[in-house]
Amino acid sequence: MAGGISIHVYDVSRGVPAAGLRVELRGPDGKLLVDGTTAAPGTLDAPTPVTGTYEAIFHVGDWYRAQGVPMPTPAFLETVPYRFGVADLAQHYHLPLKMTPWGFSLFRGGA
Numbered sequence: 001m002a003g004g005i006s007i008h009v010y011d012v013s014r015g016v017p018a019a020g021l022r023v024e025l026r027g028p029d030g031k032l033l034v035d036g037t038t039a040a041p042g043t044l045d046a047p048t049p050v051t052g053t054y055e056a057i058f059h060v061g062d063w064y065r066a067q068g069v070p071m072p073t074p075a076f077l078e079t080v081p082y083r084f085g086v087a088d089l090a091q092h093y094h095l096p097l098k099m100t101p102w103g104f105s106l107f108r109g110g111a
Helices: 060-066
Strands: 005-011 022-026 032-037 043-046 052-058 080-086 093-100 103-106
Touching (some): 005 022
Antiparallel strands (some): 005 043, 022 052, 093 103
C-alpha cells in the first residue's frame, strides 16, 4: 500500500477490535479530512494530500460507553488526540492504537 494513513484500533483490556470507534482526522491546515468510524476489524483509512502535521482524535470514552463498559463521569479518557508528521507522501503511515479505559499506546507501525 503506497501513501495514505491507515488506523487500527484495538481494545487490549477486552481483546477485541474497536469496531465503530469515531475518529476525526485533520490535515496540516486544520481542515477536517475524515470524520468516520472504524470498520469491524477496528480499521479506518485516510488520505495524505500534503506533507505536514496531522491530528487524529479518537473518541474512546463514547466508544466504551456504547460497549456497555462502566465508565466514570467524566471518563479518565474521553478523547485521545495524536499529532504526527507526514514528511513523504509516497510512504504509508500506519497508526495502531492499543487502548483500555485507563491508558493507550500510539506509534507508527509497519504496515
